[in-house]
Amino acid sequence: MAEAIISIRDVCFQYDGAEKPAVDHVSLEIQKGEFIAVLGRNGSGKSTLAKLLNALLLPTSGEVVVDGVQAKGEDDALPVRERCGMVFQNPDNQIVATIVEEDCAFGLENMGVPSEEIRRRVDETLRAVGMEMYAESSPNMLSGGQKQRVAVAGVLAMRPKIIVFDESTAMLDPVGRRDVLSLAKRLNREEGITIVWITHFMNEAVQADRVAVMADGRLEMLGTPQKVFADTKRIEALGLEAPEMLAFGAALMRRGVKGLPQGVMTVEEMAEALWRLKSRA
Ligand SMILES: Nc1ncnc2c1ncn2[C@@H]1O[C@H](COP(=O)(O)OP(=O)(O)OP(=O)(O)O)[C@@H](O)[C@H]1O
Ligand SMILES: [Mg+2]
16 A cells, blocks of 8 residues: 655645735645646746745645644744655756855755765765766866756755655756656666656656646646556647657557557657567568
């Protein structure tokens, strides 16, 4: 039986002065060890939801429980943030120090972790994100993808059980994007860290265990990528595009390719399916 690490129960959040809630009666359980992608057009409430998971915002009504801790007041913010770290879109806003390893140590210093322990964790996390050779570099010298990996290290050093990535690949080039996604996938697979991956890239979402689609503050769709993206009409009505490989598969079938399996979503799956067809021919 899977175990929920995050429970969002009938949560609403309304910004001061706003006419309607940014998050509107959302309920969602996220399982321990899950990699869940959150999609939705601009303004659908994704970042607001992310901030509710991190106690950067507190629900107007309903409850959010993160690894057994319910964020109700300011006192709960620290224990919630120790459990659930957040990586934002722009690494320049997240990186605070002028030397990579100092940046990585920053959160730990604030938590009052002893200095030998800080040293150990900084070395360990910079290795985990593949940035150990840049420990003494200035973040300014790094590419966008490398900076984002340093931002991940800063979060990882706190040993969170959950990491929320809020469009953390949006500003990166394709190489940086791939690097950061594969880092998140590795942390999920190898360290068992639960990942909430907010993105507007469908090709990233198809790699998740489950996909949640938001529209107008509400959770409109939830399920495996196979299930969610199979409903292309609804996906398009919610302002999203079906993943490229689904459209590509449909185009191949229109042009007379027969025997392509249903629900091929990633480039790897497509390559394998076509390879099988070819070796059968
Ligand atoms: N600080 C704020 N004050 C008032 N309204 C806000 C604030 N931040 C967001 N909103 C509003 O709340 C709604 C949800 O915004 P949110 O940023 O959560 O959406 P999003 O899905 O993350 O969008 P994007 O894809 O552009 O990042 C929008 O209508 C937005 O205008
Ligand atoms: Mg956002």
